[in-house]
Amino acid sequence: LHTGENLLSCPQCNKKFTSKQRLTVHMRVHSKERPFTCDQCEKRFKSKADLKTHTTLVHTGERPFFCDLCGFSFKNKKTLKGHTVVHTRERRFSCDECGKRFGRLSSLKTHQLIHIGEKKHQCGQCGKAFLHRSGLNQHKLTHSKRSFTCDECGKLLCSKSGFERHKQMHSGDELFYCETCGKACVSLSHLESHEVSHSTDRCHICEYCSKTFKWEVSLRKHIKVSHENKRYQCEQCDKSFTSKANLKTHQNRHTEKQQSVQNEARPSSEQIPLKQLVIRLHRVRV
Template identity: 40%
Template sequence: MIPVPRNTRSGEKPFTCNECGKSFREKKTLIIHQRIHTREKPFTCYDCGKSFRAKDTLVFHQRIHTGEKPFTCTDCGQSFREKKKLIVHHRIHTGEKPFTCTQCGKSFIQKRNLLGHQRIHTGEKPFACNDCGKRFSQRKHLLQHQHIHTGEKPFTCNDCGKSFRAKTTLINHQRIHTGEKPFTCTQCGKSFSQKRSLLGHQSIHTGGEALHLPGMR
């Protein structure tokens, strides 16, 4: 049996950074952290010259060049370069969502998804567009917005060649070719390719106006 360090068992963090005051359980973690302040990156990739603060990060990076994906999902066979990505992926199969919002109870597979969601409640928008100043709660929304300024449409349909600024728009478009209609009315069983079409349809049953979604005109 491998002995567990006392600091790990107790949750104690005796190693403190003199620059910012952040504390760590292990000295090696503190040393890696301190390189943020010194900007030291002693581990360099011989293939592309990119440097890293930690050796483990270099090892993960090098798998981009080698194509190595040593961590394989036993449920579906999909492979990953990092063990933590396999762990997150496996939650798709188990349905586990360990990160829960204390405001509304919604749960998420990844902590970063929870943090992004919580900005809905706080109103925080930390990601700003350098071109127009518009702010966003999530980085992916900023990147999508920036394509308006650059004119870039990086997501292309393999069936017809049409290109789009956002991946979600491409996915919706592809249903024209596949005929997929994943959104089904629980009242009458009619199916739709887009969620907004389903919401508009449901007003027939409720007798009300079509529900409004952000972005609908």
Template identity: 40%
Template sequence: MAFIKEESEDVKIEETFSVKQEDLQEQTDLMVLKEETQQWNEMEEKQFEKQQEITDEKPTLTEKTSSHGRPRNSKSACNFTCRQCGNRFSRKHNLQVHMRIHSGEKPYTCQQCGQCFCTSGNLVVHMRIHTGEKPYSCSQCGKSFKQISNLKVHMRTHTGERPYECQQCGQRFYTTGNFAQHMRIHTGVGLYPCLQCGKSFHQSANLVAHMRIHTGERPYSCIQCGKSFKQNSNLEAHMRIHTGGRIFTCTQCGKSFAQKQDLEIHIRVHTGEKPYTCTECSKSFRYKSTLKHHMISHTGEKPFTCAQCGKSFTTKASLMNHMNGHTGTTVFTCDQCGKSLTRKDTIRQHMKTHSGEDCFRCSECGKGFKCKRSLSTHMKLHNGDQSSQN
């Protein structure tokens, strides 16, 4: 039905690549298969159409009212049968509306975009896309939805209900959509593989987001600072920096963060947790980036290369300090004499001239020097290089 297609666009899932737990909960609000949506929206549509039917088809005194407010015969007989698919209805009007599915008749047209619908109820729900109306609100968290079916699925995040169970591994799911995606793990059907690295995904949107790792594309840009992101969710989290929306607060020290993952990393300061362990020496680290930098000490890798002279460095900071030597940038100033230097290590050595510290000591005679260059010159005397004396 056109209505189902339209609503699926309304509840389109945000593109995600690494799906976090909170992202999975958001998906359960949005991913509703056709049969689930149709079942619950029929109640909404018929409730709306009942107002139109009352003037043409008033119930007799012998009729009772259903739990959904629709008049029905005392025997609830389904006397009207569709000759094409066999579906049965208790009222002739409902059969007539149903027949539009087979005939393709769509008598209700949206005046704003021209899309047509089988029922007036579908048109009413569609109009909420243009008006932004979300009449169905969650009583627990206040989140609003355009359709009652989406509210029903969302409520499972509060109740914990997972009515769909995988018969192969026992895992349970909130929606038939999530269940169908999970089954691809067992069947291998419907997976979307990356042609560059071979990794497979359950959704085409996830593959699209993944491909940005290979292409480097960052389509989501901050209008305030210009920073770009691969995922829209990352941009939304970044925007909290500008708006001051630090909604994740540490219960131990009160420090606030714009993203939940930043809070989780910060908590390790209090717990002492170091989840990243070096496979070479078993040393553990609090941050993944620290482990990555540590591994260079084992591999000897120097991934940061100067484009001007070709010299390589183990860290980006070391490369930046080196580049100052080419550009002539003076960013480090001695607070004792005011001398400016281009490199951080150079300013440290210079400070020793004020402190009198001799950090470079000759292993042959024990004489100390303030800089490494002076020690190198001195060592030539022990090695018999007389050119240094000239």
């Protein structure tokens, strides 16, 4: 425990720290200084720890946090913790309107839209709106010529594989239910994939342009279309980059260096002879 003695205070916001190193890192919040640069995308960070986290999450693809119950892996502890409610069925978040309980705050917020009446997902063909994207996707099949109809319940499905999975739901096998919309899934992996449709989180980050995606397959498709075999080359040093944004960041550094050299080479008023200085100041001929 720290008693408050020998604490170092930030001169700008008075926040206190136990070491000079922590204070130094904190002050970069105010100065916007980012001395640590990623070798792969040239993004800058205020501390080595932030750079290491960025490298692990964006560039290495490591998923070091594993669920003990199903073996799923995650990039950080927060995502793993959110995942565990699938197994525990713990429902800590309660709706004030109807008392229904949820395991995740994001699920509660999505559910509350039912009471608000806000229908954000609108069909581009007929204008009909839905509370959930899953409802909109199901509705869109009514406009499609290629669909499969379930004889048991009349549900429409857009692919044969999805149709086969859906038929399993009527077979009496164990099902996994979405706590947000009640959809039944034939496996835990399908449930987790479905639950992403309710989430606003976009945890898959493009290493080339930092664009984010909900699904890894969407990220892979984006990289293939937007970045594969594309290189943007610097005209000054021939270094190449996979995105225009990274190239622009790199080119700005050339500009900064050139301006610095010009400023150093420019003579100060003390170095200019008095006669020339008078001419410049008064704009008269001598």
